[in-house]
Amino acid sequence: MKCLLCNALIKWHPPIRDLLSLKALRSPRLCKNCRSRFIPLAGGKGCPGCQRQGFNQICPECQAWQERVGFCLSVRACFSYNEAMKEFMHAYKFAGDYRLHQAFSFELTALVKESGAEVVIPLPLHPATQKERGFNQVKGLLECQYQSLLITKDQEKPRPQSVKNRQERLATPQPFRLLSSNKVAGKSVVLVDDVFTTGRTMYHAAELIKDAGCKTICGVTLAN
Amino acid sequence: MQKEQLYGRRVLINQAQPAPFGLVGEKTMVIRGSVVICRRCNARLKKTDVALPDGSCYCPVCLNLGRVTSHDYFYHLEEPNHFSPLPDPCSWQGQLSPLQEVVAREVARGMAEHHHRLLWAVTGAGKTEMIFLALTEALKRGERVAIASPRVDVCLELYPRLQAAFKKVPIALLHGKNPQPYQYRQLTICTTHQLLRFYHAFDNLVIDEVDAFPFASDPGLHFAASQAIKEDGGLLYLTATPSKELLERVRQKKLKVSYLPQRFHGHPLPQIQTVLVGRWRKKLNKGVLPRQTKTWLVTRIKRHQEFLLFVPHVVDLVPIARALKNELGAVKFMTVHASDPDRLDKVQAMRDHQLAFLVTTTILERGVTFPGIDVGVLGADSEIFSTAALVQIAGRVGRSLERPGGAVTFWIQENSRRIEEARRQIAEMNRRARKLK
Numbered sequence: 006m007k008c009l010l011c012n013a014l015i016k017w018h019p020p021i022r023d024l025l026s027l028k029a030l031r032s033p034r035l036c037k038n039c040r041s042r043f044i045p046l047a048g049g050k051g052c053p054g055c056q057r058q059g060f061n062q063i064c065p066e067c068q069a070w071q072e073r074v075g076f077c078l079s080v081r082a083c084f085s086y087n088e089a090m091k092e093f094m095h096a097y098k099f100a101g102d103y104r105l106h107q108a109f110s111f112e113l114t115a116l117v118k119e120s121g122a123e124v125v126i127p128l129p130l131h132p133a134t135q136k137e138r139g140f141n142q143v144k145g146l147l148e149c150q151y152q153s154l155l156i157t158k159d160q161e162k163p164r165p166q167s168v169k170n171r172q173e174r175l176a177t178p179q180p181f182r183l184l185s186s187n188k189v190a191g192k193s194v195v196l197v198d199d200v201f202t203t204g205r206t207m208y209h210a211a212e213l214i215k216d217a218g219c220k221t222i223c224g225v226t227l228a229n
Numbered sequence: 230m231q232k233e234q235l236y237g238r239r240v241l242i243n244q245a246q247p248a249p250f251g252l253v254g255e256k257t258m259v260i261r262g263s264v265v266i267c268r269r270c271n272a273r274l275k276k277t278d279v280a281l282p283d284g285s286c287y288c289p290v291c292l293n294l295g296r297v298t299s300h301d302y303f304y305h306l307e308e309p310n311h312f313s314p315l316p317d318p319c320s321w322q323g324q325l326s327p328l329q330e331v332v333a334r335e336v337a338r339g340m341a342e343h344h345h346r347l348l349w350a351v352t353g354a355g356k357t358e359m360i361f362l363a364l365t366e367a368l369k370r371g372e373r374v375a376i377a378s379p380r381v382d383v384c385l386e387l388y389p390r391l392q393a394a395f396k397k398v399p400i401a402l403l404h405g406k407n408p409q410p411y412q413y414r415q416l417t418i419c420t421t422h423q424l425l426r427f428y429h430a431f432d433n434l435v436i437d438e439v440d441a442f443p444f445a446s447d448p449g450l451h452f453a454a455s456q457a458i459k460e461d462g463g464l465l466y467l468t469a470t471p472s473k474e475l476l477e478r479v480r481q482k483k484l485k486v487s488y489l490p491q492r493f494h495g496h497p498l499p500q501i502q503t504v505l506v507g508r509w510r511k512k513l514n515k516g517v518l519p520r521q522t523k524t525w526l527v528t529r530i531k532r533h534q535e536f537l538l539f540v541p542h543v544v545d546l547v548p549i550a551r552a553l554k555n556e557l558g559a560v561k562f563m564t565v566h567a568s569d570p571d572r573l574d575k576v577q578a579m580r581d582h583q584l585a586f587l588v589t590t591t592i593l594e595r596g597v598t599f600p601g602i603d604v605g606v607l608g609a610d611s612e613i614f615s616t617a618a619l620v621q622i623a624g625r626v627g628r629s630l631e632r633p634g635g636a637v638t639f640w641i642q643e644n645s646r647r648i649e650e651a652r653r654q655i656a657e658m659n660r661r662a663r664k665l666k
Contacts, residue, residue, distance in 0.1 A: 101296040102289055103281050137243065139281035139298060 008036035009108050010093070034107045042089035045112075046082050046229065055080050055204065056229055070208060078211050078222065080201055081120070082229030083112045090228045094200060098142050106145035109227055113197070114148040116225050122195035124188065124219075125151040128210055129181065132157065134165075142199050146227060151197070154189065155210055158182045166206060174203045181210055186217035193221040201226040233413040237308035237373065237430025239269065244300045254302025258286055269297050269425050271452040290449060291425055293405065308430050308459065310371055312415040319365040321358070321394035328665065329359050332489045336465065337363035339485060340433050341370075343463035347439075347479060350489035351498060351658050352469040352624025353598075357387065359489075360435060360465070361394055368398060368415060372432035375417040375457070377424055379444035381406070383437055383596040388418050424453035434458045438595055439466040439475070440617050469624060470617035470654070490661040496633035497659040499626045501619070501652050506640045509607060513548040516555045522640050523556055525605060530560055530585055536603040537579075538588045539622060541611035543567075549588060549607070564588040595621040600629035609639035609648060619651035 006015045013036045023030055033040070052060040054067030054077045063077060071077045084090055097105040117125055127143040135141055144151065157180050166174055183189070196210050207224050214222050230249050234240065240249075241257065248254055259266040265274045267288035279286045287298040325333055332350070339346045340363040350356050367374050376391070378384050381404045388402045401412045403419035411426075421436065421444050434457060436444070444450045458464060466475065466484075478484040492498065506519035518526070529536055540549055546564040553562065561584050565575045572592075579587045579599060587593075591613065604626050609619065619639075626635035639648060 100292055101287065101298075102292055103287065104278065104289055136245065136283075139283045139285055139287070139300075141282070145282070 006032050006034075008039055009034050009105055010039040010096075011036060013038070031111060039089075042087075043093075044085045044087060046085055053079060055201065056082055058085075066204070070204060074208055074212060076211075076215065078204075078208060078224055080204070080207060080224035080226060080229070081116055082201060082226045083109065083116055084228045086200060086202075086228040090200075094228070098138070098199070101138055101140075103140050103145060106140075106142070110146045110148050113146045113225065113227050117147065117149060117195055117197060120195045120223055120225060122193040122221070122223065124154075124192050124194045125149060126154050126189075126194060126196050126210070126214070127151050128196060128198045128206060129153065129155050129157050143197055146199065147197060152188065154184045155181045155213070156184060166202070171203055174205050177205055177209075179209050179212070180206075181213055183213045183217055189214050190218040191220050194219045194223075196222070196224045198224070198226045199228070201229045232306060233311075234411065235304055235306040236311070236413055237306075237427055238411075239303045239305050239426060239428040241269075241295055241297060241301055242304055244302065248302070249304055250306075252304050252306070254304055256299075257297045257301050257303055258288070258299040260286065260299065265299070267291060267297055268303070269294070270449040272449060294422065294425055303428075305428050308373060310373055310432075311413075312371055312373070314369050314371040314415075315397055316369070318368045318395050318398050319361060320396040321361050323358060325355070325358060326493055326495070328489060328491055329355055329493060332487050333359045333362045335487045336360060337366050339363075339487070340367055340463050340465065343433065343461055344485050345464045345483070346485040346487060347466045347468070347471060347475055348487045348489075349471055350467075350469060350487075351492060351662075352595075352621060353492045353498075353628040354469070354489050355493040356437070356467050356469075357390060360467070363433075363465075364395070364416075364435075367433050368395070370432075371415075373415055373417075373430060374433045374435070375419060375424075375427075375431045376435040376437060377419050377421045377454070377457075378437040378596075379421045379441045379450070380438060380596055381420055382592075383441075384418055384420055386596060387437065391416070391418065421450045421453060424450070424457040427457040429456070429459045429462075431458045431462055433463040433465065435465045435467065437467045439468045440470050440472045441595060445472055470620045472617070490658045491665055492627075492633070492662075494630045494633050496627065497662060498655050499623060499635050499637050500655055500659075501623050501637045501639055501648065503609070503639045503641055503644070503648060506607075506642065508642065509640065510545070510548070513545070513552045516552050518552050518556045519607075519640060522605070522607060525636075525638055526553075526557065526586075529603060530557065533585075534603055535579070535582065535584075535599065535601070536586045536605060537593060537599070537625060538586055539594075539604070539606040539609075539614075540588060540590060541608045541613045543590055545608070546588060546590070553588070560585050562586045562588060565592070566590045567592045591618055591622075593625070594618050595624075597625070598628050599625065601632035601635070602626060603636045604638070605636075606639045608641070610641040610643055610645040614647060616647045616650040616654065619647060620654055623651065623655060 015036050017032050019030050051058045052064040054063050057064050067077045096102050130141050194214050263276045265276050265286045270291035272290035285299045287296050398416050399414050401414035401417045403423045479486045504521050509519050543566045550564050563575045578584055623637040626637050627633045
């Protein structure tokens with residue numbers, strides 16, 4: 006097995022405990038060196054909303070959301086968004102190296118399962134982007150069942166969030182449409198995205214699901 | 230887009246965009262059952278590894294040049310050689326030695342007949358100057374010519390030298406970090422990776438430092454070179470340390486060879502001296518240099534003799550820098566490695582005589598000249614130094630007419646076959662050079 010990022014050979018001996026258990030064996034996809042550049046976010050610490058480190062209570066940004074939309078969404082992330090994650094996202098999304106979806110699919114899926122939600126909804130891509138890229142980066146990272154209940158609304162391709170500044174991002178109008186509100190009514194829902202930055206995209210989606218009458222809603226992202 | 234952009238190129242265009250000039254696109258990938266072959270880099274891929282959820286496939290091997298997917302198309306126009314050749318393109322004023330002259334003429338004749346040839350000349354023989362004659366004649370004939378190298382440093386050093394020698398000829402410089410867009414030029418300097426974007430473009434292609442990483446070990450780059458030249462195009466390999474594979478092709482008479490075992494100044498190559506030192510890494514970690522190494526360093530610093538000190542790995546740089554500071558006190562030196570952001574500045578500081586010495590990894594093994602230096606290698610028995618690398622490192626010494634000799638000292642823990650082989654190769658070259666006289 007070779008490291009997906011640096012192509013170095015990975016030496017791996019499955020632990021005896023894993024060999025004896027009947028679970029599927031899972032060899033590492035990244036070498037130790039590359040892996041150590043990604044910083045996992047410890048569960049439960051930081052702001053209860055967005056997991057931002059250094060806060061015990063709700064951080065000012067989540068308070069701002071509370072005032073803006075009337076609720077605060079609990080969004081958990083696997084890793085912090087550092088230079089390594091930025092490079093990874095660039096290689097995976099923009100250069101389009103789809104093999105990299107295996108690098109963190111296990112971690113993200115585990116976090117999604119941990120949320121215990123009945124309905125898993127990945128955030129959609131604009132159809133033009135999806136066609137150009139050939140894949141949806143969030144769906145690629147999910148190893149569990151999911152329902153693509155959200156679709157993008159407008160026909161014209163908007164400017165991507167990643168090239169906008171903070172103010173522009175926050176001023177983005179609702180881009181999504183919910184396909185069927187019965188499927189989420191009275192259910193617990195988890196929204197999945199790749200990167201959580203200002204929270205605008207995630208809150209747009211959450212507003213739609215909340216309006217459809219879900220029981221609970223939370224979010225999971227790969228990086229924050 | 231102009232038609233020029235497609236001459237001798239394979240331009241990748243997304244399926245959603247219209248075909249330029251009403252051309253018919255070529256397939257980007259060949260799918261045969263469970264195997265996918267990328268038509269740009271010739272990589273054979275397992276379909277299940279490279280399938281995208283939308284049903285297409287992509288090539289992860291040449292991803293850096295822009296992703297090839299099976300939904301896209303290549304567009305190509307045949308190379309028309311739309312140049313107006315100058316009557317006298319070469320403005321180089323230098324003089325070749327009689328031996329260089331003989332080889333230069335042989336290479337020029339071979340290039341006129343589009344031979345596949347190896348120019349095997351020792352380090353510091355003046356390979357670049359020897360191909361000027363051949364390049365001049367090729368440019369006069371109106372041929373499209375490229376000089377490619379696996380190392381971007383070599384390209385960056387070649388470009389100003391060639392531009393100075395061919396002042397009136399516009400040259401295109403292509404490499405991954407160059408922000409300038411592609412230009413259609415009669416003479417191109419590029420990295421070997423960039424050759425993947427060409428298709429039947431060049432009448433003659435020169436590959437400098439052909440045995441360097443990653444060209445030597447990457448079949449995709451060999452493929453790149455073979456398809457970047459026209460079907461009857463010529464290929465010239467330049468190196469001081471040809472690989473076994475190249476020599477085997479010479480032996481099988483598939484490759485012609487021109488040979489110059491003597492340096493431009495006619496003096497022999499300095500031979501390698503080996504000195505056994507104990508566990509030097511352990512000593513370095515204690516902040517101490519091996520005794521023999523220290524003596525060597527101190528005598529040179531006293532004489533103001535500049536030198537390069539090679540170490541096997543990037544991780545060795547920190548302990549050795551600490552030990553050097555500890556043992557030598559206030560001597561001005563720097564350490565440099567491949568991904569050092571100040572790499573170019575540090576090398577320049579060494580060139581400008583601002584440093585007593587430079588501690589480096591293998592990145593400075595080839596393609597660089599510091600006139601009149603000595604070289605020491607700590608841990609030369611490490612696996613990272615191949616025979617070719619050791620010969621190249623030894624070849625940094627004695628490259629100026631003023632100081633044609635110099636010391637090459639390897640500090641080792643145990644003898645290695647690679648060092649023995651390097652010593653043998655240097656001795657062999659010197660023996661052959663003596664025969665020439």
